Amino acid sequence: MSPDPLSITFAALADPTRRAILARLISSEVSVTKLAEPFDMTLPAVTKHLDVLERAGLIVRGREAQWRPCRLQAAPLKAASSWIADYRHIWEQRLDRLDGYLHELQRKGKQNVRKKK
Amino acid sequence: MSPDPLSITFAALADPTRRAILARLISSEVSVTKLAEPFDMTLPAVTKHLDVLERAGLIVRGREAQWRPCRLQAAPLKAASSWIADYRHIWEQRLDRLDGYLHELQRKGKQNVRKKK
Secondary structure (H helix, E strand, C coil): CCCCHHHHHHHCCCCHHHHHHHHHCCCCCCHHHHHHHCCCHHHHHHHHHHHHHHHHHEEECCCCCCEEEEEECCHHHHHHHHHHHCCCCHHHHHHHHHHHHHHHHHEEEEECCCCHC | CCHHHHHHHHHCCCCCHHHHHHCCCCCCCCCHHHHHCCCCCCCHHHHHHHHHHHHHHCCEEEECCCEEEEEEECCHHHHHHHHHHCHHHHHHHHHHHHHHHHHHHHHHHHHHHHHHH
């Protein structure tokens, strides 16, 4: 059974080097050799990461021999974001409850200050 | 080198069974045995998935012997969502361009209809 697209996307994102590569591609296309520069790894090692990102549809690589520009493809990220969005109300509810609790603490703190006066 | 929290979260999400388990926990706590019911796998296999989700901080499991309720913890999903949000403008720009292109096609279509009249 081959993995579903969402599993492929999340697996591709489960690595700090691959996420750093995507982050470098936010502003512009970058050649493979330029992309490899900041990483303390061989060009073949970086190429392996690019292969994973390309299979996940997160980047496309130009075919020009001299300058092989990598370009970000955000569609799989949009799908991943949509999946996570179903859970947003849960963390927001918890933040709301925390916020309510802090307000309550603050209110009680002020009451105590008034009583002492 | 142990993986960073974001890599652990994405790796945990890179599996359809684990995502289905999280989806079942959106509305309420569910016991391990109840959680296992819809899946065509053994209880130990489901438990392995729960171990991965627990290590990623995506669920917590109650310690009651009879009824071990699993509860969703959305904080790692919030972090994952924040990471992906940096790329939102990219897919939105592309949708805007597609939208512009479709409007242009529509406008030209109307002009052609008028010319034919």
